[in-house]
Amino acid sequence: MSLDKATVAKIAHLARIKTDDAQLDAMVGDLNTILGFVEQLSEVNTDNVEPLASVTGHGLPLRADVVTDGAYPERVLANAPDRAHGYYAVPKVVE
Amino acid sequence: MSDLLSLSLTGARDALKAKKTSSTELTDAYIGAMEAGKSLNAFITETPDKARAMAKASDEKLAKGEGGAMEGLPIGIKDLFCTQGVLTTAASHILDGFKPEYESTVSQNLWNAGAVMLGKLNLDEFAMGSSNETSHYGPVENPWRRSGGDNAKLVPGGSSGGSAAAVAGRLAIAATGTDTGGSIRQPASLCGIVGIKPTYGRCSRWGVVAFASSLDQAGPLTRTVSDAALMLGAMAGHDPKDSTSADLAVPDFEAALTGDVRGMKIGIPKEYRVDGMPAEIDALWQKGAAMLKDAGAEIVDISLPHTKYALPTYYIIAPAEASSNLARYDGVRYGLRVDGDSLNEMYENTRAEGFGDEVKRRILIGTYVLSAGYYDAYYLKAQKVRALIQKDFNDAYQSVDAILTPTAPSAAFAIGENEDDPIKMYLNDVFTVPASLAGLPGISVPVGLSGEGLPLGLQVLGKAFDEETVLKVGGVLEQAAGFDALPGFLAGGK
Amino acid sequence: MTAEKSNLVTGNTGDWEIVLGLEVHAQVTSNSKLFSGAATTFGSEPNSQVSLVDSAMPGMLPVINEECVRQAVRTGLGLNAAINRFSVFDRKNYFYADLPQGYQISQFKQPIVGEGVITVDLPGGRSKSIGIERLHLEQDAGKSIHDQSPTKSYIDLNRSGVALMEIVSRPDMRSAEEAAAYVKKLRSILRYLGTCDGNMQEGSMRADVNVSVRKPGDELGTRCEIKNMNSIRFMQQAIEYEARRQIEIIEDGGTIDQETRLFDANKGETRSMRSKEEAHDYRYFPDPDLLPLIFSEEFVEAEKAKLPELPDAKKARFIADFGLSPYDAAILVEEQETAAFYEKVADGRDPKLAANWMITELFGNLNKAGKDLSDSPVDEAKLGGLIDLITDNTISGRIAKDVFAEMFESGKDAPTIVEEKGLRQVTDTGAIEELIDSVMASQAEKVAEYRSGKDKLFGFFVGQVMKQSQGKANPAMVNELLKKKLAG
Structure with a gap:
């Protein structure tokens, strides 16, 4: 499989990374090199192999349903680049 | 007390206990060392005031005969661990100005044990790299230089490059690192120090900026194996805030360093003898095996058949997880924001400016391998091969207690040398990545010097949650190798 | 599954089936x-x-x-x-x-x-x-x-x-x-x-x-997803609008784009969601x-062992044990609280009567007053008390409706209202016969007509007697005694 510029542009948009034309050209080369490298996996026979679910092999630990956190809006908002009236503020979204 | 900077972590601990020095004295020496070692660019943020205050508090405890296992010992923290009120960057522009409102479990464990924080150490951006060249805060310089007149500045390895350089150059007595595919072990090898990645689940990931969640593990970078045992004991432990943290008691790792490996079976995996491996690495490996044999261990040839596929597997799984983990850096709640006319533009501008090239490459690869129509061919396939790699290890551990391999395929290389070819850079992790994929513990111990006078390490891998054997074998290797070479740059002089 | 005729929507080109x-x-x-x-x-x-x-x-x-x-x-x-x-x-x-x-x-x-x-x-x-x-x-x-x-x-x-x-x-x-x-x-x-x-x-x-819509028997059509409906009424409106919209597009020779749509409750229409395009x-x-x-x-x-009795099981039990119609049972089990209320009212009483009184009078009045069962002025005991008065013939069903209205208004219990207002049913034969006699005396002409064969007038006499008794006479007894007296 080989990526073309349009596909890389699409992926970059999915990942919300703005890329100009020159960057796209460079990325196409790099990504194809990496994809070419990982392509070797197709040599491995993985019939009847279950994908690894977790290295530890144990199940999910559960916590009790108790309110133990929150109630500190100031800490939540402390690092916000833009905030107003206790909210995070972002460029207006039109729905 | 003279030559405080040459003390190992355990040595300094003993000196403090014996009141031969104070934490304040020791800490001041390291604050001076940080200043002297600025050219290495090992620290992103120095916290001397905090260090002095913590040292003072430690001295009060020590005076009363109290204090934890790390009481009064000044260490550096890789800038991937969130530290409350102290700038935390992951070496990325995108976390500009971010001061966490919380402390990572591992660093908190260290403070609870009495350790003193010198500052935050440089790394590859989001721990993505093997040379510390992808940091937004510039490359870290390895304290070692090649012998024979070539004065090229060398990389310390990565991603815990700042940690390794600081410990090797004596800017910190020890440091935390994180290892996703070799990020503790490879820089330890390149800087001539000890680094251990414990079993996945041994150290909490809570509060550590995530790169690849199924692989990331914290561990110490230290000057000796017993230092590593001491510090790992302080970092480790079950954390209910991390669902993948193992609910197991932390053993007394120092007590495991008996020096006795008689009767142990050490596996030598034939697949690690990769094409184009430098002869001196191969020779070092054989030397290491001979040392263990001389100490009474049995050397066994083993096979880990899927070794070749570890690196490509890793370069699917790690970027896939990273592409998702790094989605939260969107300019809304913290860090950099680059404005745009719409929400999407703001996202795209922020992430374009905030992430460096290597991070972008990995996000894009990760996004691609998870995207519709490619998931099965890439991600699912990789998780299946990963299962086979884990099985290889499980099979091998039926007949051996530990495995000996080289840590890295080469000694430190020059800054800029491998920058143009991502694959060439990725190959640095060829020996460390398989154990990462299987979640197994591994240590790198300096064993010899390259022809150019640069340190080379060997790696000991163990069974899951058997760090004790890893440390024990590493200790024997350390003892036998008697590695005492020192780097060109050494704070406080030789 | 064959299309149920009653569900089909008629378009210009024939019937359409909506699939949801x-x-x-x-x-x-x-x-x-x-x-x-x-x-x-x-x-x-x-x-x-x-x-x-x-x-x-x-x-x-x-x-x-x-x-x-x-x-x-x-x-x-x-x-x-x-x-x-x-x-x-x-x-x-x-x-x-x-x-x-x-x-x-x-x-x-x-x-x-x-x-x-x-x-x-x-x-x-x-x-x-x-x-x-x-x-x-x-x-x-x-x-x-x-x-x-x-x-x-x-x-x-x-x-x-x-x-x-x-x-x-x-x-x-x-x-x-x-x-x-x-x-x-x-x-x-x-x-x-x-x-x-x-x-x-x-x-x-x-x-x-x-x-989506399709001609009955056809493959599934292309669907549109209407997001975030938070009212059942709006959801029904949205579905009806959307089905009609799709039918019109297809009948005009167009095709449906698979997309996400929002319902605008003010305009009563769905529109494409731009942000999800x-x-x-x-x-x-x-x-x-x-x-x-x-x-x-x-x-x-x-x-599983700890699960409560669920609506279907409860409904089946109400039908089997209480003889309720499936329709009534379904209404009573929709909310757990309603079912519990009902079971208290029905306890030891005629279960069908209890169901009728809850569904018709209680729910009717609650609806009108905009109240929930939880803040009903008439509780289980009061409604039960009213039913008891009907069952033991203290009041007639007709009077009971007035008592209920008063109960709902004042919150007083039924016996108190019956006493205060003197609504107790007249079941004394002598008293009823007196009423009948007085009506027959004042309506001699009609009595003659009745006796000459115009038996449709019987209802008229019943009405007059009940009116005289201010509704309190036991209707069954009135019927019986009146028949006898008119027969002469």
């Missing part, structure tokens, strides 16, 4: 969030119920709430569904301002609950089985507020991370009415189980409706911060 599948998001009743210890209460100050995990601070990790898992299992059992003892949490990746992680933790390939089925109650006492495809646990997103500033949207993460159950139906519904019945039944089951409060206004239950690629993969969710058969069995 629902994805209902139900907020799990729990104190804290699915993966964090922050509170879930509704209507707090912005960002005050947000933990560092919910705001996706770097290095923060999810830990699952055991109660949410238990509630999902209970709900699955209540939907007669297969419980998957091994399930996996996945990340659904997309960027949005109120999705702080850049992904939603959900379940994609291996949900906690598999296939099930529920029976919905339709008008006329009919019922229909609707298949459940799956139920999975997932996190809610935060809230974007667009109308507070001309240039900014504001983000409140209080809801971010609240546990939701997404319950996906099979495309088994064929009319807006069936979809409404499905949502009502689902809500009823969830409320019986106590796993979701079913409050649609507060958003604890909302539905995405997949609508872009093709999504969610890149689902197992969340590496979480391990597979595994539980034992014993756990499932124990939860």
